[in-house]
Amino acid sequence: LAAQSSPAVSSKAFAGKWQAGLIEQHTYKLGEAGIPGTSTYTLRGVILQGKKVLEVEVETHRTLSFGAQQGKLVSHSLTWMDPATFDMQESRLTATMNGAEASYLHAIRQGASISVYQKLRGSPDDTRHMDAQGIVIDDNAQNFYIERLPWAAGREFEWNRYNAAQSRLISNKASVEQIDKDTLQLKIVTDIAPTSLELTGKPRIVSRVVIAGTEQLKLQ
Numbered sequence: 001l002a003a004q005s006s007p008a009v010s011s012k013a014f015a016g017k018w019q020a021g022l023i024e025q026h027t028y029k030l031g032e033a034g035i036p037g038t039s040t041y042t043l044r045g046v047i048l049q050g051k052k053v054l055e056v057e058v059e060t061h062r063t064l065s066f067g068a069q070q071g072k073l074v075s076h077s078l079t080w081m082d083p084a085t086f087d088m089q090e091s092r093l094t095a096t097m098n099g100a101e102a103s104y105l106h107a108i109r110q111g112a113s114i115s116v117y118q119k120l121r122g123s124p125d126d127t128r129h130m131d132a133q134g135i136v137i138d139d140n141a142q143n144f145y146i147e148r149l150p151w152a153a154g155r156e157f158e159w160n161r162y163n164a165a166q167s168r169l170i171s172n173k174a175s176v177e178q179i180d181k182d183t184l185q186l187k188i189v190t191d192i193a194p195t196s197l198e199l200t201g202k203p204r205i206v207s208r209v210v211i212a213g214t215e216q217l218k219l220q
Contacts, residue, residue: 037063
């Protein structure tokens with residue numbers, strides 16, 4: 001069914017459910033042919049400083065080729081979120097090249113803003129701040145978040161997404177493009193490039209992500 005226009009629904013319509021331990025885990029093949037690799041996304045319910053939070057862990061392994069040589073790029077991130085809304089509270093991202101730390105990034109919510117501390121090998125440390133009114137969905141948590149929204153023909157949802165690489169908030173507006181027995185097709189519009197997502201299975205999980213016509217993730 002083609003999506004019909006309707007008023008966008010705020011991300012506040014989402015209501016998460018907390019449970020202890022592993023909730024969901026998926027491994028994706030990365031789509032860039034020149035930098036092959038995989039990313040494993042894990043969602044858990046944990047206790048952090050005495051509070052129930054949702055934790056998203058992402059580990060990515062990629063291979064970079066430099067002529068006859070190869071480099072092993074590994075990134076590891078942890079994001080902690082409010083269990084009822086998926087609102088980001090804190091995130092940490094570390095990247096290593098051939099075992100040596102290449103970059104470190106730490107973002108933490110402080111009231112209505114997010115403070116970002118970044119350390120890149122060979123560059124001076126950098127700290128910056130951004131306005132973060134309302135609910136913010138971390139980029140690594142977005143697929144888990146989308147899977148839990150009550151999609152139906154004609155429904156639209158809007159949310160702000162935090163992107164660690166760009167250290168800024170990106171406005172997302174998503175709508176249903178097509179629904180059939182096995183697949184839900186979504187379109188997400190941002191100020192960067194349009195994104196298409198496929199959700200399959202019961203319950204549905206994100207099985208494919210295409211950005212600007214190029215496949216980025218495919219469920220293994």
